[in-house]
Amino acid sequence: MQVSLLKPGSSELQKYIECFYILKRSAQEEPINYLTFPSVFSIVVISQHTRTVHHKQQLTITYDPETPLETKLVANFNKPVLVRYVGAANEITAYFKPLGLNAFLDEPLSTFQKEDYTDFKPFPDYERSMQRILSITEQADKIKALESYWLGKLKRFEHPFLPQLVHAFSEAGEMASVTAQAIVLGVSRVTVTNEFRKHLGLTPGHFKKIIRLRKSISEQKKQPGNRLSDLTYALDYFDQSHMTREFRALTGMPPKKFFRDIAHIDPEYISWMFLSPPRL
Secondary structure (H helix, E strand, O other): OEEEEEOOOOOOHHHOEEEEEEEEEOOOOOOEEEEEOOOOOEEEEEEEOEEEEEEOOEEEEEEOOOOOEEEEEEOOOOOOEEEEEEOOEEEEEEEEOOOHHHHOOOOOHHHHOOOOEEEOOOOOOHHHHHHHHHOOOOHHHHHHHHHHHHHHHOOOOOOOOHHHHHHHHHHHHHHOOHHHHHHHHOOOHHHHHHHHHHHHOOOHHHHHHHHHHHHHHHHHHHOOOOOHHHHHHHOOOOOHHHHHHHHHHHHOOOHHHHHHHOEEEEOOOEEEEEEOOOOO
């Protein structure tokens, strides 16, 4: 399996999209299984000639010549998901920044988010255009065409307080109180929670926990010798048992095992745990 990660070439798209990755598998490759973990990104997937079965916390993606295209939105999953590929695959995934996808849509993100893994057809020409883009052979040309498509849909996103809150929670994490932020903004805590759900698909509390998890992954990747006690206090967990509880809730395992087994496609965005037999 080949995975290529690319940043958007367009400076305008860089405001809204963190990265793309292209995944390709040949028909001869053995099935592969990996765990993926909660993220604050809105993840948009287009895949050629595959059929995906979604059952609880497991996705099985199988080559299917009778299915020209799958277009999916992945958001608001709060537990590890087991992904299994069987057969060939030709897939592009876009990681939209928190709030980023809203800048292209006519309706709030929650309108399209029926569950944590759902069909995604936001525009009348979307399927036809994505099918054409996936058929392009050269990787650079493929991404250029995809960027051109999204630039053509850009409307931008304005909100009286969500960008400010997302920034505060991303920087300060658990130290930024939802109640305190709501008071400063002159809105209720309920309003903050409802607007988060509407435009990000997450509650503020869940958002902050995932941010802290992702920061711990990044920090451990930068300094593999870090002791868990160092991470505990650097990332404002109350103590090591608090860190372990949050890790178990979000990853299904304690931090020591997680850091030992994780594989980084990119430490900021894509961290998978490859498995031999499928399990969850």
